[in-house]
Amino acid sequence: MVTKLEHTSGFYLIFRLILLFGFIFPIYSQDSTKLIVEKDSTFYPGKPLIMSLIVPGLGQWYNKEPIWKTSIFLGMEVITLTSILYSNKRADEIRLDYQDFADNNWSLENWWRFTQAGPDVIENKGMYFTDNKLKAMRSYIGTHHLTIHLKGELVNIFNTEFLTSDSLSLIADHLGSDDIGMVKDRHYYENIGKYDQFVGGWSDISTDWYWEEKDVGDSTEIVIKTPNKQYYLDERYKANQWLSFAKFSISAMMFNHVVSGLEAVWANRNKDTENIKEEGSKIDLDLGLLFDSNNVSGIGGISLRLNF
Secondary structure, three states, X not given: OHHHHHHHHXXXXXXXXXXXXXXXXXXXXXXXXXOOOOOOOOOOOHHHHHHHHHOOOHHHHHOOOOHHHHHHHHHHHHHHHHXXXXXXXXXXXXXXXXXXXXXXXXXXXXXHHHHHHOOOOOEEOXXXXXXXXHHHHHOOOOOOOOEEEEOOHHHHHHOOOEEEHHHHHHHHHHOOOOOXXXXXXXXXXXXXXXXXXXXXXXXXXXXXXXXXXXXXXXXXXXXXXXXXXXXXXXXXXXXHHHHHHHHHHHHHXXXXXXXXXXXXXXXXXXXXHHHHHHHXXXXXXXXXXXXXXXXOOOEEEEEEEEEO
């Protein structure tokens, strides 16, 4: 009985040792199958890409890249956004100023009076007001037109609320009335500065008109101006320059988004490749015991597995 207990105790001790080794080293049977789950090394660039496309520098921050990269892209975003807002603000300020200047220095009455009576000064740089090259300034009828807004009793008289400037003679007797106004849209402010047909509306046309040649590529054309018209054109040019700068800033902002996104993808991919190489350089050693039911101790041998 004692011998049997000793045998049982010895077997139990060996069994406990086997369990202990089982926790420390994997135990495999000769017929067992080992399931190896490898780390997913698939590259997913979408997250840092989308983050950088939304906010430049955010993808770099997500990739844990050097802080200066995030700062550069984010700083460029702030600079371009500030530039866009400021440029549009300046363009609007100048636009309001030159429109106010035009409202005070160009009128339908001046235009009609000039086309009917002509200027006080009839010659400039050897060219007379009656010269065929200056005919555009002598008539209110031409290739372009302005829109006249009728109000009050004039609407009933002409049975319409709007007339084109080609019909200016119809309302000549009513010019100066509060019932006559101009549709001052974008085309109005462009036309009075761009085309010689409307130069007669400027307040200084009668005494200060002049002409100059403009190179249009394979030929030249005569442009008729006054000091007021030239100032107006200069201010419009300034406003357009600010708008162009705003458009350039928008392009720079979009470019910054794209570059930040591409850089985030490239950096993430390089990092992922380095991780794969690092994982591939590791040596995996598995050591375990083989179970044998025919052996009193239950141990049939040692299992050694080397992965590299």
